[in-house]
Amino acid sequence: xxxxxxxxxxxxxxxxxxxxxxxxxxxxxxxxxxxxxxxxxxxxxxxxxxxxxxxxxxxxxxxxxxxxxxxxxxxxxxxxxxxxxxxxxxxxxxxxxxxxxxxxxxxxxxxxxxxxxxxxxxxxxxxxxxxxxxxxxxxxxxxxxxxxxxxxxxxxxxxxxxxxxxxxxxxxxxxxxxxxxxxxxxxxxxxxxxxxxx
Numbered sequence: 001x002x003x004x005x006x007x008x009x010x011x012x013x014x015x016x017x018x019x020x021x022x023x024x025x026x027x028x029x030x031x032x033x034x035x036x037x038x039x040x041x042x043x044x045x046x047x048x049x050x051x052x053x054x055x056x057x058x059x060x061x062x063x064x065x066x067x068x069x070x071x072x073x074x075x076x077x078x079x080x081x082x083x084x085x086x087x088x089x090x091x092x093x094x095x096x097x098x099x100x101x102x103x104x105x106x107x108x109x110x111x112x113x114x115x116x117x118x119x120x121x122x123x124x125x126x127x128x129x130x131x132x133x134x135x136x137x138x139x140x141x142x143x144x145x146x147x148x149x150x151x152x153x154x155x156x157x158x159x160x161x162x163x164x165x166x167x168x169x170x171x172x173x174x175x176x177x178x179x180x181x182x183x184x185x186x187x188x189x190x191x192x193x194x195x196x197x198x
Contacts, residue, residue, distance in 0.1 A: 054103060061100040068093055086154035089161030090130040091123065098123070118192035125189045127164030128171070132178045135159015139172050 066072050067080040084092040102109070109115065131139060138159050142149035153165035160168050171181040 057103055058100055061096050061103070065096040065100065068096060082157050085157035085161060087161050088163050089127060089153070089157070089159045089165065090134050091127040091164065092161065095123070114198075115196050118196045121192045122189060124164065124167070125185045125192070127160045128168040128185055129182065131160025131165050131168035132172075132182055135165065135168075136178060138165065139169055139178070142169050143173060 063072070064080060064084060067077040068084050070077075070081065072080075084096070088095055135153075135156065135158055138152055138156050142152050142165070145152070149166070149169060150162050153160065153162045159165060168181070171184070172178055175181050175184075
């Protein structure tokens with residue numbers, strides 16, 4: 001009788017242990033499944049940060065473009081316009097729209113240095129040519145000055161501005177006039193165009 005009771009008690013405790021083990025295993029499986037599902041849910045959510053940044057950049061460039069062309073005619077718009085034109089001169093009219101198009105359609109442009117370097121060089125050449133044609137009087141004035149040339153370029157808000165006025169002034173002094181610099185810039189521009197589309 002004692003042996004029978006011991007066997008029944010042992011079988012009951014064994015069955016309890018087996019049930020407890022099964023429950024623990026099922027809880028672990030359900031917990032891991034829940035973690036996997038939550039991980040899949042996090043991975044499936046797209047990261048919108050790059051799109052938001054691009055949208056903000058395009059919006060800022062659009063506002064600058066509108067201010068540059070005088071569409072935003074209040075005091076803030078006038079200050080932005082003078083700031084852009086003072087820095088970049090006449091090229092300031094086309095630079096913000098070009099940057100905006102580059103941000104929007106940048107993925108469709110060739111992502112190589114053979115394309116990017118000539119493209120940037122063409123913008124610089126265009127700015128320097130504007131300094132020689134639209135701001136020639138500024139160059140002659142600045143060439144006779146020892147200092148304060150930047151103030152002359154910025155306040156005029158035309159020609160090459162500060163950014164392109166100083167390189168144009170350097171070539172103006174180096175080659176003693178504007179004829180040779182213009183010819184040199186045209187040759188470099190042709191070389192850049194051929195390099196871009198080669």
